[in-house]
Amino acid sequence: MCNCNNNMYIPYPMRIAKITDEAPSVKTFRLEFANPDDKDKFSFKAGQFGEYSVYGEGESTFCIASSPTRKDYIECTFRQAGRVTNALANCEEGDIIGFRGPYGNTFPIDQWKGKNIVFIAGGIGLPPIRCVIWNALDLRDNFNDITIVYGARKVEDLVYKHELAEWEARKDVNLLVTVDPGGETPDWKGKVGFVPAILKEAAPSAQNSVALVCGPPIMIKLSLPVLFELGFNEDSIFTTLENRMKCGIGKCGHCTVGPYYVCKDGPVLSYRELMALPQEY
Amino acid sequence: MDNIAKNINQLIADGSVDIFIGYVKGNDNRAKAAFFNISDKVDNAIFDASCTQNLAVYLHKHEIKSFAKIGIFANYSTLRAIIQLANENQIKAEKYIIQTMNKDSQIITFANLTEVESYVQANRPAPAAAMIQKLDSLSKMDRDERWEFWSKELASCIKCYACRSACPMCYCSQCTTDCNQPQWIGVPAHGQGNFEWHIMRAMHLAGRCVACGECQRVCPMEIPLGLLNARLNIDIATNFGETAGMTLGADYALSSYKVDDKEHFIR
Amino acid sequence: MNELKTINKDKLHQLFDKLIADGNDVIAPKRKSEKVFFGKIISSSDICYDYIQTAFSAKSSVFPKCEELFSYEKNDNEIKHLDPVFSDKTTIVFGSRPCDSASFDYLKVFFLKENPDFHFAKRYDSTLLISMTCNKSDEHCFCTSVGISPSDTKGSDVSLTDLENGEFLAEIISDKGKKFVADYSSFFENKGDISQKSNKNAKVDIKFDLDKLKTKIKGSFDWDTWDKQSLACLGCGACAFACPTCTCFDIQDEASPKSGSRIRIWDTCALSLFTLHASGHNPRENQAGRWRNRVLHKFEYTDTKFDMVSCVGCGRCIKTCPASMNIINQVISIMEA
Known part of the structure; x- marks a missing residue:
């Protein structure tokens, strides 16, 4: 007998506690467990993701964008792109949605004590990184310099605008926010230029440092040479993959990259691990 | 050779x-x-x-x-x-x-x-006798019997989409069944979803099907899909005098209007 | 040494009719028109014996084409999830070939080793596999190339061999099989001679050397053989759905917002939609890549992951392909590259 009595496909019911409009078609949900027992059982680590569902419409995959140090809730940020994300966008505060997770591996943040961390993100690539940023900031003494380079196409596309202001105001964070040339507004006070160029200008030290990169493929592609030039190597650069996913637990087969299941073996990997994979991401 | x-x-x-x-x-x-x-x-x-x-x-x-x-x-x-x-x-x-x-x-x-x-x-070949015979027997059935026949046949569909893939006229870059906003066709391969899929496909091919029989030949479940298209081909030929793939430059019967088009089916 | 018994065809049919009368599902080969499919029988007279291989595998008894993952009822402030209801009766699968039965060994590892799959486990626990060794084979059979033989018993609970004299030799393989045979002992005779089996079983030629293939296929990802071999591929899912070891699925909701169910449905890496991102980016952007994925998954990826090649050599993908794609030809072209 297999003696398997745990139906892993049943989600936790979550109440939408707060909805934040981040950018056009981009929202953040703060979700609280509808059943207190679920909350007590639940824990996750930076880099993990989940399956969020609207009953009757289906499930969609996003990272947990809040920090594991904030235990009363989880947050997710999503862009309206399909059937489920559109249904999610139509939800209101107080509504119940489903959540399965946490799934996947984690950023090895425990191994980064005493190190400098460089966060590089573009557009909607900030949410997975934001989880680690807050995790690091909530345990600020554990880490050395923290540098954040974040860019979007236009000013309105920048997500977490209030938090960007908060990080800007902190003396223990070096924040560089940029928009693509032509994407600036008249009152824009940040940088103008592409992320790789701003990264090069900021030139964070690679000494005793790790870099986390997440964003559009072209941004990643062009940021990597800059990082290597600065002295980062295959083992000090990390990213997180996003492939189409359905089950989140290594069964449905959608997210595979060669023998690697993004949902189970990933989504977090070092540059060295990424290079070992076939180009199916 | x-x-x-x-x-x-x-x-x-x-x-x-x-x-x-x-x-x-x-x-x-x-x-x-x-x-x-x-x-x-x-x-x-x-x-x-x-x-x-x-x-x-x-x-x-x-x-x-x-x-x-x-x-x-x-x-x-x-x-x-x-x-x-x-x-x-x-x-x-x-x-x-x-x-x-x-x-x-x-x-x-x-x-x-x-x-x-x-x-x-x-060089147009005569229609296959077996097909004509089957169509005949289907049209002699009453609605309930026909429903029964197709319910049974379509229940076995597994939505492998071999019929679509092998069809020379299924070339849409995005098939209606792959659209999910809205979800026109139920994804699951069961009763209703299967009916929706095959009826939609047959309707999209009405007057365009070149009667090659590929859909039926390739169906791994032996569903006689050709019957749906053959029936519609006959209706289009009877009502509009058109047969797909026979006349160069022919308009598509269901999207072009002619003054002498029959309208008796509009009730 | 497995316990041996014999059962004659009349008794076997009486056994099936009793099992059906007791409310169990009996899944057996049934002829549709040209092809023979596994299907639920209502009487032992439905069984078709004249087949080399059923068109589809027996996997649907443990992994159906559509199945409910859970159902739910929703009110304003409350949501209730319900597990699907599984029958407490046994599903008897009769007539699976050794390749098919061996696939259950793989399915068991795939679904249960990590993150055990509740639905598979429930179905697997209530399924009994009475397999039938092969007295005949055809040109598309290649079980012997992947370490399985026409007389194999692995994965079976009870393995029968048609002695072609109205009797079947029954090898009792698993504990499940032992319990079953003990429960229905009156149908079986306590005799059996394993030497009768060897001259009844089909010969299947070895078409390629699996160990050599396993070495050669590593690093074949960028070869142009995939582009050449896949030109005829039409990108449907017939091969994967007929395959005993293809396990991919989609998850969909079917419901009104107040109640309904979440279900899973067979899906396949042969379809372009399978990997398409919401952004429009498709990591496996052409058919060659999709065809390659299926073949590499069988011969390389599951070997890396579970130490098991997941092709059982049943030849169904070859027989069912609308465009005559042939996995053996692909494998041979890799061996020759």
Whole structure:
């Protein structure tokens, strides 16, 4: 007998506690467990993701964008792109949605004590990184310099605008926010230029440092040479993959990259691990 | 078969084609599509009664389309599909060298689509007796019996989409069944979703189906899908006098209006 | 040494009719028109014996084409999830070939080793596999190339061999099989001679050397053989759905917002939609890549992951392919590259 009595496909019911409009078609949900027992059982680590569902419409995959140090809730940020994300966008505060997770591996943040961390993100690539940023900031003494380079196409596309202001105001964070040339507004006070160029200008030290990169493929592609030039190597650069996913637990087969299941073996990997994979991401 | 190979070799050698689509022996007693000059040996080329696959399906496959000059050794239904694809502005005749083999084993090279049109009109085979018989027995059933018949047949559909993939006229870059905003067709392969899928597909092919029978031939579950298309083909021919893939430049019966169109079915 | 018994055809049919009368599902080969499919029988007279291989595998008894993952009822402030209801009766699968039965060993590892799959486990626990060794084979059979034989018993609970004299030799393989045979002992005779089996079983030629293939296939990802071999592929899911070891699925909701169910449905890496991102980016952007994925998954990826090649050599993908794609030809082209 297999003696398997745990139906892993049943989600936790979550109440939408707060909805934040981040950018056009981009929202953040703060979700609280509808059943207190679920909350007590639940824990996750930076880099993990989940399956969020609207009953009757289906499930969609996003990272947990809040920090594991904030235990009363989880947050997710999503862009309206399909059937489920559109249904999610139509939800209101107080509504119940489903959540399965946490799934996947984690950023090895425990191994980064005493190190400098460089966060590089573009557009909607900030949410997975934001989880680690807050995790690091909530345990600020554990880490050395923290540098954040974040860019979007236009000013309105920048997500977490209030938090960007908060990080800007902190003396223990070096924040560089940029928009693509032509994407600036008249009152824009940040940088103008592409992320790789701003990264090069900021030139964070690679000494005793790790870099986390997440964003559009072209941004990643062009940021990597800059990082290597600065002295980062295959083992000090990390990213997180996003492939189409359905089950989140290594069964449905959608997210595979060669023998690697993004949902189970990933989504977090070092540059060295990424290079070992076939180009199916 | 030597003359087929010789002919293909010549077209490749003189640069008339970059790729030549024909047939070689496939699994069991079926022929399979061959892509000479790319992946198959010309010496293996065949053309006989086993060559039933409608090769026109490859003309809208991305990997094939990218070749500048394409030769194709077409069976009868492939020729009809080519006419219909041209009528629907899916292929540019200049790009193709179209050949077939007539009853006397002579290779025919068509100079243009008008010659293809004459050929398909002159060589139209009689409809299969078994198909006519089955259609007859279906139309003699009352509605409940027909519903029963199709419910039973379609229940076994697994939504592998072989019918769509093998159909020369299913070339939409995004199929209605793959759209989910809104979800027109239920994804699951069960009763309702299967009905929605096959009825939608049959309706999209009404008046466009070239009656090659590929959908039925390829169905792994042996669902007699051809019956749906054959019925609609008869209705279109009866009501609008049109048969897909037989007349070059023909309008699509269901999207064009003629003053003398019958309207008796509008109630 | 497995316990041996015999059962004659009349008794076997009486056994099936009793099992059906007791409310169990009996899944057996049934002829549709040209092809033979596994299907639920209502009487032993439905069984078709004249087949080399059923068109589809027996996997649907443990992994159906559509199945409910859970159902739910929703009110304003409350949501209730319900597990699907599984029958407490046994599903008897009769007539699976050794390749098919061996696939259950793989399915068991795939679904249960990590993150055990509740639905598979429930179905697997209530399924009994009475397999039938092969007295005949055809040109598409290649079980012997992947380490399985026409007389194999692995994965079976009870393995029968048609002695072609109205009797079947029954090898009792698993504990489940032992319990079953003990429960229905009156149908079986306590005799059996294993030497009768060897001259009844089909010969299947070895078409490729699996160990050599496993070495050669590593690093074949960028070869042009995939592009060449896949030109005929039409990108449907017939091969994967007929395959005993293809396990991919989609998850969909079917419901009104107040109640309904979440279900899973067979899906396949042969379809372009399978990997398409919401952004429009498709990591496996052409058919060659999709065809390659399926073949590499069988011969390389599951070997890396579970130390098991997941092709059982049943030849169904070859027989069912609308475009005569042939996995053996692909494998041979890799060996020759």
